[in-house]
Amino acid sequence: MSKLFGTGSAKQDSPAASASRKKSPLEFFPGKGLGSYHCFGPTDDKGKKLFRSAVLQVGSLAMLPNADEALASVLPKGFCEEATKQGWTLREAVLDAQAHFAIMPSSTKPKRETVDFDTCRLSGILVALSPNDPLDSLLSELKGLITDRGDATLKHLTRMAEEAGRDKEGYIYLRRVTR
Secondary structure, eight states: OOSOOOOHHHHHSSSHHHHHHHHOOEEEHHHHHGGGGEESOOSOOOGOOEEEHHHHHHGGGGGSSSSHHHHHHOOOOHHHHHHHHHOOEEEHHHHHHHHHHSOOSSOSOOOOOOOOHHHHHHHHHHHHHHHTTTTTHHHHHHHHHHHHHHHHHHHHHHHHHTOOOOTTOOOOOOOOOOO
């Protein structure tokens, strides 16, 4: 009768206990932008990687009752096979990756300060004025042009607005356009 029944305790022989012992760590490998990924050890095979973009796209599937089946249909086949081999379910792997990305800062780059519209427009005018000149001389060159040629330019623009007209958006045609 001893051959029919095991002598070990149920806790030691349960599948959950043996699965938790066999699990290999799901490692994070940082990359640029969306190139960050999780996998079970360094590999060059993209099919065995769970990329950050995929985690963001399929994250809601991890909450479904049939999450493993749903995730298996959209995740790379190599990653699915590797996760199973390493003792993970696909749901566990995606939830682990989501938890990791949730604690990471969203961006390591400092945010640029916002620039008002008029400053951007003036920057565009200065660069269009003379793209090859040093940046520090552009503003003084524009000031000089306005001082020296401002009146003549205004007369020319007035004449062109009368002769050539304006387009639908109100821009003055700087040459005669046949209609």
